[in-house]
Amino acid sequence: MVKYQTPMSPDRLSRTFAALADPTRRAILARLSGGERSVTELAAPHDMSLPAISKHLRVLERSGLIARGRNAQWRPCQLQATPLKDAVDWLEQYRRFWEESLDRLGRYLEELQAKPAGRKPATEKGRRGR
Amino acid sequence: MVKYQTPMSPDRLSRTFAALADPTRRAILARLSGGERSVTELAAPHDMSLPAISKHLRVLERSGLIARGRNAQWRPCQLQATPLKDAVDWLEQYRRFWEESLDRLGRYLEELQAKPAGRKPATEKGRRGR
DNA sequence: CTGGTACTTAACCATTTGGTTAAATAAGCC
DNA sequence: GGCTTATTTAACCAAATGGTTAAGTACCAG
Numbered sequence: 001m002v003k004y005q006t007p008m009s010p011d012r013l014s015r016t017f018a019a020l021a022d023p024t025r026r027a028i029l030a031r032l033s034g035g036e037r038s039v040t041e042l043a044a045p046h047d048m049s050l051p052a053i054s055k056h057l058r059v060l061e062r063s064g065l066i067a068r069g070r071n072a073q074w075r076p077c078q079l080q081a082t083p084l085k086d087a088v089d090w091l092e093q094y095r096r097f098w099e100e101s102l103d104r105l106g107r108y109l110e111e112l113q114a115k116p117a118g119r120k121p122a123t124e125k126g127r128r129g130r
Numbered sequence: 131m132v133k134y135q136t137p138m139s140p141d142r143l144s145r146t147f148a149a150l151a152d153p154t155r156r157a158i159l160a161r162l163s164g165g166e167r168s169v170t171e172l173a174a175p176h177d178m179s180l181p182a183i184s185k186h187l188r189v190l191e192r193s194g195l196i197a198r199g200r201n202a203q204w205r206p207c208q209l210q211a212t213p214l215k216d217a218v219d220w221l222e223q224y225r226r227f228w229e230e231s232l233d234r235l236g237r238y239l240e241e242l243q244a245k246p247a248g249r250k251p252a253t254e255k256g257r258r259g260r
Numbered sequence: 261c262t263g264g265t266a267c268t269t270a271a272c273c274a275t276t277t278g279g280t281t282a283a284a285t286a287a288g289c290c
Numbered sequence: 291g292g293c294t295t296a297t298t299t300a301a302c303c304a305a306a307t308g309g310t311t312a313a314g315t316a317c318c319a320g
Binding site: 038039040050053054055058073074075 | 295300
């Protein structure tokens with residue numbers, strides 16, 4: 001019996017991270033942090049067709065990371081705050097973890113530095129299973 | 131003339147965001163923030179085959195978000211600090227933007243609150259461009 | 261060596277993604 | 291209306307993603 005593959009549309013956090021997972025799109029966001037830009041302005045630095053950029057913009061829009069206005073034949077794009085904040089808020093819940101983790105690593109490296117190099121104490125053998 | 135589609139392997143930041151773009155994988159990371167877990171432990175809460183979980187773990191591993199050890203027949207998974215920090219570091223460059231942005235929104239909403247509702251002052255017309 | 265438990269690999273499939281080119285739409289300009 | 295500029299839509303394609311089942315591998319225990 002073959003199970004159904006329900007095509008569930010992802011939640012917004014997922015769409016945000018997915019949108020951020022592409023260098024072209026991150027470059028577009030970086031450009032937009034300098035203010036509103038038209039599609040052709042955004043496309044200029046990229047070696048890519050206009051429709052390709054248009055698709056990237058649609059991904060960014062559907063994630064909420066940008067909003068598009070209308071000004072004559074231009075569709076100015078604007079960076080949006082909320083999804084960025086939501087993404088960082090989700091990541092923040094791990095801050096304690098990574099800070100402690102990198103701290104431990106730092107102290108370990110210092111310890112190595114303190115001792116003369118090339119020491120290879122036999123008592124360390126077989127302690128991997130800790 | 132058809133252009134070549136060079137299959138470029140994405141940079142680590144892209145792989146990290148891509149890995150975070152799936153709810154199952156985010157749930158796995160959340161579980162791992164409580165400490166090392168075996169594959170079956172991680173799989174238990176999900177209505178999904180073991181191979182599917184195994185694939186998710188491979189994605190997480192290739193992004194650097196987890197590391198896998200070996201303990202008899204178990205492959206304990208461990209959360210890793212660096213990619214999380216890298217992701218948040220990238221997002222932090224937008225903090226000023228989203229704080230100012232949400233601040234403006236907050237002040238605007240307060241202003242609305244202060245005035246009696248339904249007022250429609252003609253003098254406000256055309257001030258959108260500020 | 262046999263069997264069980266933990267996990268991965270292989271093969272398959274449908275959907276999504278990221279690009280292309282060509283055609284369509286929208287708005288300003290003469 | 292007719293040309294130009296800006297942008298999107300359509301149709302197509304290859305590759306990646308996320309799931310499946312079935313078979314393989316790795317290790318421990320008796």
